Amino acid sequence: MAGRKPIYSRGVPSAVIFTVFLAFASVYIPILGLFTTFIWAVPTAVLTARTGLGQGMLAAILSFAWLAFTVSPAWASMAALQFAGIGLVLGFLLRKSNSSSRVIIITVVVSLLITGAVFSFPLLLGNTPGSFAAELQSNTGSIYDLWESMGLLAPLQEQGVSKEEIKESLQSAVDWIIRLLPAIMVTTAAATAFISFLAARTVLVKTGSGIADFPPFRRWYVPWHLSWAAILGLGLTLLGDYVGNKMLLTLGEN
Secondary structure (H helix, E strand, O other): OOOOOOHHHOOHHHHHHHHHHHHHHHHHOHHHHHHHOOOOOHHHHHHHHHHOHHHHHHHHHHHHHHHHHHOOHHHHHHHHHHHHHHHHHHHHHHHHOOOHHHHHHHHHHHHHHHHHHHHHHHHHOOOOHHHHHHHHHHOHHHHHHHHHHOOOOHHHHHOOOOHHHHHHHHHHHHHHHHHOHHHHHHHHHHHHHHHHHHHHHHHHHHOOOOOOOOOOHHHOOOOOOHHHHHHHHHHHHHHHHHHOOHHHHHHHHO
């Protein structure tokens, strides 16, 4: 017993501090926050890969408690679902698996499930997708007023672009985002899993941890079967536009 290291001497405090910092940055530092959500699972993943699932879970619980007291329990719950879920699974796979492709595939699937659960949470509170779209569309006026107060619209108006044309363009952009929301969710989830894998693997390699090999960038390739997805999407987009079917058009665009 005397020779055993205390549990807090094996990286748990560092993982908690880094996780909370990245979570805070996603809330309070707008520009940096765009990127921190892609890597806030990395501290938990690295700790889990190095010391095991138990300490990874401990770090995730402490991070959640810290965020719940300092931000809000609801936001901390959704954040923890992401950084803990992805971090624990990724760390466990990096510790046990000898195949990088298997690690990436499983982590991407887990990330997709977690992202779907996070976006479905408002539905459990009675908020329908239509209300979300309406709320997003109603914010276009506030965005326009903000841009106008910052002087960003003056150059466009000097070129003869009217206020109505600017508002219509902004509304079209919002409508486009709403239609592509499923594709944005899937892409974000896959990117989060892959970037977290690369970042966690880099840290583990630099600290001398033995993990599965990963091919260099010049050996990456996209399976040719995915070309059929692009062909199908383009075909549905053209068909939906030709027949005036909005559902087909949205499905093809996604």
